[in-house]
Amino acid sequence: MVAASSFEAAFAALFDAHFRRLFRYLDRLSGEPDLAADLAQEAFVRLYRRGAMPDVPQAWLVTVALNLFRNARASRSRRRSLLGVVRGELTQADPAPAPDAALLASEERSAVRAALDRLPERDRRLLLLRAEGYSYRELAAALRLNEASVGVLLARARRAFRAHCEGWIDAS
Amino acid sequence: MHLDEAQVARLVDGELGAEAIAVQAHLAECADCRARVEAAGREVDWLDRRLQTLDHDPPAVTAAVLARRAAAPRAGWRWRWAAGVALAVGLAGVAWAAPGSPLPGLVRRLTEWASRGSSLATAPVATPDPGRRGDDAGISVRPGAELVIEFGSSPAGGTINVELTDEAEVVVRGPAGAATFTSEEERVVVEREGPPAAFEVRVPHAAPRVEIRAGATRLFLKAGDRITAATPPVAGRYSLTLP
Numbered sequence: 169m170v171a172a173s174s175f176e177a178a179f180a181a182l183f184d185a186h187f188r189r190l191f192r193y194l195d196r197l198s199g200e201p202d203l204a205a206d207l208a209q210e211a212f213v214r215l216y217r218r219g220a221m222p223d224v225p226q227a228w229l230v231t232v233a234l235n236l237f238r239n240a241r242a243s244r245s246r247r248r249s250l251l252g253v254v255r256g257e258l259t260q261a262d263p264a265p266a267p268d269a270a271l272l273a274s275e276e277r278s279a280v281r282a283a284l285d286r287l288p289e290r291d292r293r294l295l296l297l298r299a300e301g302y303s304y305r306e307l308a309a310a311l312r313l314n315e316a317s318v319g320v321l322l323a324r325a326r327r328a329f330r331a332h333c334e335g336w337i338d339a340s
Numbered sequence: 341m342h343l344d345e346a347q348v349a350r351l352v353d354g355e356l357g358a359e360a361i362a363v364q365a366h367l368a369e370c371a372d373c374r375a376r377v378e379a380a381g382r383e384v385d386w387l388d389r390r391l392q393t394l395d396h397d398p399p400a401v402t403a404a405v406l407a408r409r410a411a412a413p414r415a416g417w418r419w420r421w422a423a424g425v426a427l428a429v430g431l432a433g434v435a436w437a438a439p440g441s442p443l444p445g446l447v448r449r450l451t452e453w454a455s456r457g458s459s460l461a462t463a464p465v466a467t468p469d470p471g472r473r474g475d476d477a478g479i480s481v482r483p484g485a486e487l488v489i490e491f492g493s494s495p496a497g498g499t500i501n502v503e504l505t506d507e508a509e510v511v512v513r514g515p516a517g518a519a520t521f522t523s524e525e526e527r528v529v530v531e532r533e534g535p536p537a538a539f540e541v542r543v544p545h546a547a548p549r550v551e552i553r554a555g556a557t558r559l560f561l562k563a564g565d566r567i568t569a570a571t572p573p574v575a576g577r578y579s580l581t582l583p
Binding site for chain 1: 345346347348349350353355380383384386387388390391393394395396397398399401402403404406407409410411482484485523546548
């Protein structure tokens with residue numbers, strides 16, 4: 169009983185500290201807040217069912233969430249290829265006329281999304297995880313990288329992201 | 341000697357550790373490196389602001405809610421079953437359409453056999469031939485920190501040939517019809533059907549931990565570079581016997 173309540177306390181503390189940033193990471197990665205919410209919750213549900221804390225819980229959660237994301241994307245891709253559904257047809261309604269500020273914000277979001285999408289997958293994940301404050305150790309564990317190389321990879325990913333944004337966004 | 345790219349990144353990210361004193365001492369004397377660090381810091385701030393434009397509100401959920409959800413009986417065997425059927429149909433469609441797929445020919449032969457009026461009792465029983473890649477079925481998964489491949493314990497018999505590769509994914513393959521393959525988080529389950537068969541498992545050298553089990557018996561474990569197997573390797577391959 170002591171072990172169980174200890175695990176539950178650790179689970180609650182981990183949730184408080186990391187759920188929001190795991191959600192935000194997945195939201196930024198996928199561009200789909202509903203999917204990100206599902207994946208973040210499912211990752212924590214699986215951790216609870218595991219009944220014990222992994223060595224690096226934050227990295228474990230990221231790994232599980234990324235596996236779930238990959239599976240969701242793969243099954244959706246299968247469905248799309250079988251049914252011939254174009255995502256945009258389902259999700260994009262005619263936008264209402266937007267005020268200038270909203271239009272600019274929307275354009276900036278599109279440019280940021282496009283710049284992220286142009287990064288190699290590893291760099292995109294690295295950049296987004298670091299932006300959520302994950303430590304180099306956690307990044308290395310979650311993405312199976314050598315911790316000593318995380319700094320250089322991050323610096324290059326940031327530079328590439330900025331270069332992809334140039335011309336779209338004021339880089340000052 | 342200026343700071344290198346990695347040191348600047350670690351400084352900006354607060355990850356310097358033991359080298360912090362030396363780096364700070366260098367910065368106190370080097371205007372060029374101070375400028376690089378300031379530019380790198382501005383870049384991180386700029387990047388954070390850009391990424392914030394993508395954000396949405398997180399769902400209103402608590403740890404207690406998720407704990408209750410996790411502890412509740414898994415509702416959905418019907419859903420799982422239905423999802424399994426849907427997945428099987430989808431995969432069959434993909435397999436049908438795949439170049440070189442044996443499925444169209446198989447169905448054609450089945451149709452021809454049925455139209456000849458043969459009885460089930462006299463129908464020829466296909467013998468799985470592991471050498472024929474076209475008749476293989478299987479699954480490939482990218483291994484995370486750990487992966488367990490579980491072979492169902494019934495029926496007894498059959499072999500697993502394990503080979504280490506430089507590929508990125510773990511591949512589990514067997515003769516079509518010999519098993520069903522399902523993938524879960526950190527787990528691949530092989531439910532054996534029909535007569536004993538030869539399976540093939542390809543394990544990436546880079547996979548941190550891969551274990552192969554049959555029921556409660558561990559047949560193979562790769563933990564880092566260390567391998568423990570029920571039988572020694574021959575020509576780099578492990579031939580395991582399924583209990």
